[in-house]
Amino acid sequence: MQNIEGTLLNFRRIDLLASENSFIHRIDARVKILVTLFFIFSVISFNNHEISALLPFFIFPAAVSTLGKIPFSYILKKLILILPFAVMIGIFNPLFDRHVLVSIGSIEITGGWISLLSIIIRTMLTVSAGVILVCVTGFNTICQALNQMGIPQPFTTQLFFLYRYIFVLAEEVCSISNAYRLRSVTGRRMGISTFTPLLGNLLLRTWERAERIHLSMLSRGYNGVFNKIPVTPLNRTDLKFLFGWSFIFIVLRFNNLSVFLGRLITGIVE
Amino acid sequence: MHMSDALISPAVGSTLWVISAGTIAYCSSKIGKESDERKTPMMGVLGAFIFAAQMINFSIPLTGSSGHLGGGLLLAILLGPHAAFLTISSVLVIQALFFADGGLIALGCNIFNLGFFPAFIGYPLIYKPLVNKKSGVSPIVPAAVIAAIISLQMGAFAVVLETVASGISELPFTTFISLMQPIHLAIGLVEGVVTAAVISFVYKARPDLIRTPFSPATTSGYPVRNIALFFLVVTILTGGVLSWFASKAPDGLEWSISKVTGKEELKGPEHGIYAAVSKLQDKIAILPDYSFRNTDETVINHANFTSKLSTEEKSRLGKSTSGLVGGAMTLALSMLVGFFLRKKTLQTSKIKP
Numbered sequence: 001m002q003n004i005e006g007t008l009l010n011f012r013r014i015d016l017l018a019s020e021n022s023f024i025h026r027i028d029a030r031v032k033i034l035v036t037l038f039f040i041f042s043v044i045s046f047n048n049h050e051i052s053a054l055l056p057f058f059i060f061p062a063a064v065s066t067l068g069k070i071p072f073s074y075i076l077k078k079l080i081l082i083l084p085f086a087v088m089i090g091i092f093n094p095l096f097d098r099h100v101l102v103s104i105g106s107i108e109i110t111g112g113w114i115s116l117l118s119i120i121i122r123t124m125l126t127v128s129a130g131v132i133l134v135c136v137t138g139f140n141t142i143c144q145a146l147n148q149m150g151i152p153q154p155f156t157t158q159l160f161f162l163y164r165y166i167f168v169l170a171e172e173v174c175s176i177s178n179a180y181r182l183r184s185v186t187g188r189r190m191g192i193s194t195f196t197p198l199l200g201n202l203l204l205r206t207w208e209r210a211e212r213i214h215l216s217m218l219s220r221g222y223n224g225v226f227n228k229i230p231v232t233p234l235n236r237t238d239l240k241f242l243f244g245w246s247f248i249f250i251v252l253r254f255n256n257l258s259v260f261l262g263r264l265i266t267g268i269v270e
Numbered sequence: 271m272h273m274s275d276a277l278i279s280p281a282v283g284s285t286l287w288v289i290s291a292g293t294i295a296y297c298s299s300k301i302g303k304e305s306d307e308r309k310t311p312m313m314g315v316l317g318a319f320i321f322a323a324q325m326i327n328f329s330i331p332l333t334g335s336s337g338h339l340g341g342g343l344l345l346a347i348l349l350g351p352h353a354a355f356l357t358i359s360s361v362l363v364i365q366a367l368f369f370a371d372g373g374l375i376a377l378g379c380n381i382f383n384l385g386f387f388p389a390f391i392g393y394p395l396i397y398k399p400l401v402n403k404k405s406g407v408s409p410i411v412p413a414a415v416i417a418a419i420i421s422l423q424m425g426a427f428a429v430v431l432e433t434v435a436s437g438i439s440e441l442p443f444t445t446f447i448s449l450m451q452p453i454h455l456a457i458g459l460v461e462g463v464v465t466a467a468v469i470s471f472v473y474k475a476r477p478d479l480i481r482t483p484f485s486p487a488t489t490s491g492y493p494v495r496n497i498a499l500f501f502l503v504v505t506i507l508t509g510g511v512l513s514w515f516a517s518k519a520p521d522g523l524e525w526s527i528s529k530v531t532g533k534e535e536l537k538g539p540e541h542g543i544y545a546a547v548s549k550l551q552d553k554i555a556i557l558p559d560y561s562f563r564n565t566d567e568t569v570i571n572h573a574n575f576t577s578k579l580s581t582e583e584k585s586r587l588g589k590s591t592s593g594l595v596g597g598a599m600t601l602a603l604s605m606l607v608g609f610f611l612r613k614k615t616l617q618t619s620k621i622k623p
Contacts, residue, residue: 004325007369014368040375045280048438082370086276089439096440112440119438122276127370134367142367152298154310158360161314162321166364169315169322177326188329189336192464195328199339200471203319207479210315214308224307 004174008167017070018138024068028238029137029145035245036133042249043125048115049101052258054122060245061128068136075128082127083120090119139163148231157226168209172202272365272380273429275373279436286432287378293386294359297352309353317357320345321364330460332608337460342388343418344465347397348479351389358385379432383425392421410469415462422458426450 018025024032039060046054065075094112102109134142140160147156176198180190190198234242275283301309320341327336341361345354359381365371372380400413430446433439439446473480 004322007325010368037374040275040373041280041283044275044278044283044375044438078370082274086274089277089433089441092445093440096442115438115440119276122438123274126275126373126375130367130370130374133374139364139367152295152302154298154301155294155356155360157310158313158317158356159363161311162317162357162360162364165315165318166321169318170325173322173325190326190328191331192328192467195326195464196467196471199323199326200468200475202323203468203472204475206315206319207312207476210312211308213311213315217311218307222307224310 004170004177008170008174011167013074014135015138017074017135018141020069022068022136024064024136026237027241028232028234029141030149031234031238031242032133032137033142033145033149035242036129038246038249039129040126042253043122045253046118046122049111049118051114051118051121053252053256054118054125056252056257057125057249060249061125061132064136065128065132068132070132070135074135075131078131079124079127083123086119086123087116090116093119144229147229153226153228169206172205176202272362272372272384273376273432275376277433277436277438278373278376278379279438280375282432282436283375283378286382287375290359290378290381290385293355293382297355300352301356304353309349313349313353313357313360316345316348317360320357321361328464332604337457339464339468340384340388340422340457340461342384343392343397343414343421343461344468346389346393347465347469351394354393355385355389358389379429383428383432387421387424387428388418391424392417396420411463411466414466414469415459418462418465419455419458422454422461423451426454
């Protein structure tokens with residue numbers, strides 16, 4: 001079984017981190033979503049073999065996670081989990097791209113290895129941005145923001161409900177899997193013939209739960225319409241955050257800061 | 271594993287996002303006009319159900335590996351295409367945000383690859399028509415299997431197209447396809463079987479839950495015999511027909527060797543054990559290099575009709591024969607291994623006082 005308890009703990013950890021109060025937490029959620037998306041967009045718009053121009057982009061996750069009080073170890077753990085999957089696809093690059101691009105002394109580095117490194121750096125940047133977004137915003141606030149930005153109501157309602165009931169269902173699956181493990185004689189993983197009635201039962205219980213939820217909604221006055229959340233206007237801090245970071249991303253995208261700093265320092269040394 | 275941002279180009283990401291967002295908007299408008307008000311909590315709770323169900327691993331028979339339910343087809347059968355698409359999308363959003371399972375820009379691609387095909391092609395175009403037939407025999411298992419296989423094949427193909435179009439990964443199209451499609455064939459088979467099994471189970475208890483009624487004639491368990499038969503037919507087809515198109519081009523190892531040494535195969539030493547064993551292998555190989563022996567005419571002339579065939583047809587027949595023979599022997603061998611191992615584990619798991 002996958003670690004169901006770990007999944008629940010992960011949700012709760014993120015909720016805890018999102019309920020902090022910091023400068024970043026107080027920024028409007030819509031701005032945070034837009035800045036994160038723009039960040040990811042800028043990162044993935046580089047060509048295959050770019051490495052040095054990508055490195056300055058680490059300033060965004062570093063700054064936001066520090067100001068937002070997200071522990072660095074937490075982000076690192078997530079990155080370590082995700083990295084093998086990116087490498088799995090990227091590992092073919094050194095096999096297929098054998099043009100030598102860089103020679104350091106007698107060591108020749110082919111384009112394949114450079115693009116693999118580029119993929120790894122991209123993964124680290126994009127994944128950390130996503131993790132930080134949800135840790136400084138919180139899922140319910142993100143859903144509200146999506147609604148305010150124009151995502152249709154049925155979908156955001158779906159997201160709210162899903163999040164609410166994941167905890168309930170995950171705990172049920174937890175007790176199912178514990179019960180199975182305690183009662184199974186061979187200790188092996190369950191086969192399809194065991195899995196089917198377990199899941200079928202869970203599905204029936206889930207369906208009946210949903211019907212009860214619907215009845216309780218009706219008895220509390222649900223008439224099929226959810227009230228739209230009022231759109232709060234953006235204040236000056238929000239706008240400064242939005243335009244400030246966007247400007248930085250555009251500058252970094254079209255100017256290689258690493259090379260610039262390198263030339264500056266070697267120029268001074270010479 | 272869902273697609274990550276690192277392998278997507280902005281063009282591909284934005285295009286797929288536009289398509290997915292458009293489909294979400296379309297489905298949302300359909301749901302908004304939905305008369306069945308139970309839909310709203312139902313979608314949310316079933317989404318949570320699918321999310322939780324994906325965490326239960328079961329072992330796949332005849333192999334050692336484990337799998338988990340995908341859920342796309344199951345949701346489509348329970349909720350209909352539009353609600354199912356929204357539900358799958360919402361589960362993917364949660365996975366992307368909380369578990370970094372798929373990037374945020376790549377979310378558009380993932381929603382399309384994993385949601386669109388089961389909801390709008392697998393269910394309405396394949397499962398529903400097959401299940402609605404008025405025959406006495408319940409067709410859920412083949413219907414679900416075919417629907418799941420086709421949905422997953424199309425999803426996998428979409429992943430390959432998107433990755434290759436992005437140009438970040440150097441993996442060539444043909445190599446990627448040859449990796450993705452067979453794996454997802456197997457995954458689709460398991461998904462179809464499990465979906466059919468769960469639907470049958472649920473139908474016995476609450477027939478009103480299943481939107482497309484079917485006769486409950488054979489809804490007991492999942493017929494292993496039919497699955498094995500299906501496998502056999504596929505093996506025969508692949509070995510018998512598809513082997514004709516087997517490429518004469520060198521395979522990966524031969525290609526690498528030829529690049530390094532100039533030849534496709536390295537010659538072994540002339541004397542000693544290696545030479546003795548390789549002489550033995552030459553003698554006993556029935557179908558050397560996957561075709562009939564050229565030197566041993568007796569095999570071919572025994573069947574009178576083959577002497578009248580052209581060399582092209584002879585080589586095809588040779589390849590088909592090797593394909594079929596090889597396939598049958600592999601099948602028999604794997605069944606023997608599985609059977610033997612099963613006996614062994616049953617013995618070792620006996621409770622000792």
